[in-house]
Every structure is written in C-alpha cells, then in structure tokens.
Amino acid sequence: MELIYLLFILVLSVFLGFALISRVPPLLHTPLMSEANAICGIIIVGALVSAGAQANNTLTIILGTSAVALATFNVIGGYLVTERMLKMFKKKEGSK
C-alpha cells in the first residue's frame, strides 16, 4: 500500500512540475536551472538522517557526512547564485 501511495505523489508532482515550469519564460531559464539545483539539495533531509542516526559505523558516518556536505553545497550554492543572477535583471529606468 505504501508504494502505491508514493507513486500517487510522484504522478501528481510530475504534472505539477510540468504545469509550473512551462510558465517560466526563456529569459529566466538559467536562474530556473540553478533554482532547480538548489531545491534538488533537498536530498539533505535524507543525508541528515544518514549522518546523524547511526553513530557507530565508520562507513555510514563517512558516507552520511559527505552527503550532508554535498547537499549543503547544492542548497547554499544554488540559492545564492540564483539570487545573484536574478538581482541583475532590471527593467529600463523610467519605463512605464
């Protein structure tokens, strides 16, 4: 039952994704991609559990900590670079 409920979420999210992304103008496709990178860093929630749950196994500590570092890299790098790019998009001064 669990599987079917996860698949349900998957299908609806894919539709949501297509609906949302197709409305983003080509003007913003590069920031869109870096934004996608940033939210892809959501894997951090999985990584946190990997790094923090089992403190007794060297392998999982190494894997988990590396995963946390990589995911944080995505989150911080993604959001900051998106913000940096979006800040540059300006309208013409004095235009209506």
Next chain:
Amino acid sequence: MNNAFFTNFVYIISSILFAFGLRFLGSPVTARRGNMLSALGMFLAVIATLVNGDIINFKWILIGVAIGGFFGALVAFKAAMTQMPEMIALLHGCGALASVLVDWTAYDVNGASNLTNSITLCLSIVIGGLTVTGSAIAWGKLSERIPGKPILFTGQKWFNSLLIGAIGTLSIIFILNPSHYAIFLILLGLSLLFGIFLVIPIGGADMPVVISVLNSYSGIVACTTGFVIHNTLLIVVGSLVGANGIILSIIMCKAMNRSIVNVLFGAFGNVVKKISTDEKKEAKSINVEDAFLVLENAKSVVVIPGYGMAVAQAQHAVRELSELLEKNGCDVKFAIHPVAGRMPGHMNVLLAEANIPYDQLFEMDAINPLMENVDVAIIIGANDVVNPSSRHDKSSPIYGMPIINADKAKSVFVLKRSMATGFAGIENELFYYDNCRMIFGDAKQTIQALVAEFKQAQQH
C-alpha cells in the same frame, strides 16, 4: 501527535513553498521573491528533519554543513556569469552524488528488505552513478579542462553496448539477490564508468541539451532515493526538478531542430562533413566610419548576440553603444536565439549582467515578425543561428533549424574575426547577401570604435 506526523506536515508546507517559488519564477518581477520562498521551504524542511528525533548525533552534521556551506557560498560568489554552465553542471553532479551516498547508507544500514526496495535502490544507483560522472565530464568540457570536441574511438559502439549489457545483467542479479554487497558496489562502479562514456562523444555545441538532460536525471535520482528511504518530500521535489530538465531539453532540441536521441547518440561514428562551395563568392566588408554613418541614420536596430560576444567580453561595450543609439532616437532591441550561449537562457543572464534592461531582450519568435521593418541588424559573435540556408537548403546540416531572420533587415552588419565557419562548420550564405556587410576584427574593439565615433559626433 507523533514526530513523523509533524515532520510530514512541515514537508507539505515546504512543498507548497517550493511550488510557489517556481511559480514566481514566471516573471522577472516576482522571481526574487520566489527564490526566497523556496529557500524558506528548504530551511523549514531541514529544521523539521533535525527535530524529528531520529537524529542523535549532530557533530558530523555540523561538520558536513560547514564544509558544504563554505564551498557553496565561495563558488556562488566567485563564479563569473560566463562560467554559469559549468557551475550548474557541478551542482548536478554534487546533487546526484549526495543521493547516491544516501542510497548507499540506506543499503548499508537496512539492506533491501523487499522487491520494491531493491528495484528502486538499483534504479537510483544506476541513474545516480551515471549522472555523477556525466556531470563531471560536462563540467570538464564546459570549463575547457577536457577538449570540447567529440571524443571518439574505434569500437565505441561495441564498448558501450557491452557496458549497458553488463549493467542490465547485474541489475537483474542484484534485484533478485539484494544481499550481495559486492554486486551493489560493482553496479555502482559500472554506472560511474558509463556516465563518462555517455558524455565524452558529445560535442561542446550540444552542451545545452546535455546540461538539461543531466538536470532531469538529478531530479529523477532524488525521486528514486525518496522511494528508497520512503521520503515524500524527495519524491515531490525530484519530480519538479525532473520535469524541469525534460522541458528544457525539449526546448533546446527544438531550437536546434534535432531529436534528443540524435544529440545524445548522434556522434557515434558520425563525422560532420565540411561542405565546400565551388563558386567563389565575395563577402563585402565595411569599415567602422561607414558603419557609423549608417547607424547614425538608423531608426531601429536589432542586436543579435552569440556566445562569441561573451568570449570577446564585448557585453559592456554593446550596452554603451545601445545607449548612445537610443539617445540618437533609435529603437534598440536584442534578439536572443534559444541556443545562444552555453545553456538555456545563458545569453539573457550575460546581457543582464551588462545592465541591459530585460524589456529590451526579445525571444526569436517575438522578433522575427518585426525584422522586415528593422534598419540595421548587428550580428555579434553569432553564426549558425542566423544562417538563412536552414530555410531552403535541404543538404545543409542545419536545414529546418529555426533561425533569427537577420537577412530580412534592411542592412546587416556582421562583426567577426574572419570568414571562418561556426561550430557546425557550415558556410553562412548570409555573408554574401547584398544587404550584408562584414566588419572584421575583434568584436569588442569594433564596438568601442563605434562608441567613440558616436561620442565624437555628439561633441560637434
């Protein structure tokens, strides 16, 4: 009320914030708010996971966050806008690697308890593995650490088929006997190897498609990892990112009039033939002074930039010229082809960085109907995207590719170093048209010379 309920409730709020974040990216006016909302969603999700109670040891988490956060911020602030594609490729790779490591930990701790679990685990490490190394190669090609041209060797087709066959066979073995740790590791290793051979035969000009495809893979991996560790938020976000990558890949392929299969596998044993024209044609050139006189009398100008403009670092000079033209009573527009630049939307970012307002930037479909009324089209560092032979020459490799109709303008100036062909190695017949004039030399210096002419004229 238990912890799991609370965590999942916060995950719902995060999903809503992510969705609104993407929705607000629909307009440059609201885009920054969208980015903030999305970041807030991420923050809430992290907090909810930390207080969940599963986590008992914070030491390693803090170390990981500190390292990742430091390098993330460093790269985000240091990367030049021309380097954006390689930065994106790097982020794809890191995201996929993080997913693979989470899968690995889950396998190490829990094993694969049932068939569903072993199938999703297998999918996750195969797609994840090839995304990691594929992104690394894309990053290398984009940053020119690896040669950009397709890397081909004899027997490549056989080698790749063998690799795919081995991955397929091992996947089935693993799914049936998920307790074999060695098979898990070999499968991961082969997937990593496959990613390398998947991307090395793809040329630098096709990187916009590769980046988009890798983007969707990184989303799919987040999704499959969500199935492995039963995390709904990963599934939601992974689907959003996956959809994003698919849409961008389709847009890029349409803009090059190629199928995705052709881009990804077209280079296998297929060498681009150089087409030589027999008739000796002469392109007419023009010097800066004469070009200035034409521009001074122009009422409307369309600038068509290509990546060559960014290579010559001419964006700021172009903005200066466009401001002087506007002061002179001329209407200036920028026409952006979808594949101008090294990734989707790259050219817009490069022009925005040079302080060119985004309401002056026009998409191909918006500008083409207006081209007939344009006095001067200035082509800077673009070539194939304005080649009219794509409309009628069936033998041309770019036949059918949508182009910006620069040739329809009353006069066309082409800023170019020499008569050399573009990426695709195709002769551009536009250069021999009667309304076309070449301005040879470094694009930046040419534009600066035109700016100087305008400034001189204003003083008199």
